[in-house]
Amino acid sequence: MDKSAIRRHMALAVAVLTASGLLSLAGPGTATAEAAALCSGRKVRTLPFSTGSVQIYKKRGYVCALTLPKKEGTRTYMSVSVRAWRARPAVNKGLFRHHAGPVTAHVGHRRVLVKGMVGSASVSSGWIRL
Structure with missing residues (x-):
């Protein structure tokens, strides 16, 4: 050539x-x-609700979660929290345009409670093992 x-x-x-x-x-x-870039690990669950969804990722005993709204761009009150059994929650809340979080907590093999909110609608996972 x-x-x-x-x-x-x-x-x-x-x-x-x-x-x-x-x-x-x-x-x-x-x-x-974008959500996959914010939280490392594999996606284990999505909790949908009327105004958005909470995506949950897990990697080596850590759980990462973030709340995504259905309509991005306008500043809306959002929150996300991850709480391991018998531990304090990791929380991120405020007025955001694109997402709340990510928040990460070490859960090991304990049960975990994940909550998310966009506007006045919210979702809770209940105590689950991931």
Whole structure:
């Protein structure tokens, strides 16, 4: 191969990589990708409610949770909390545009209580083992 052919192949590879990167950023499911970037571990549960959802992730004895509203962009009161059995809750609450949290708590093998709120609607997991 001569130098011009190598340059054409390199230009094509750069164009394909750039296009795939732009499509992955602008494609559907951006909120899910953002949530996965905020909490490490595997997603174990989603708690939906009328104005949003709480996503729960677990990794090596730690639980991470965040609240996502159905309508992003407007400042709304949101909260999220994670509480291990016989421990104080980890809480994040206030006026947010995109999400409340993430909050992380070490739960080990104990039961955990996860709560989330967007506006006046809320959800609670009850005491569960993850």
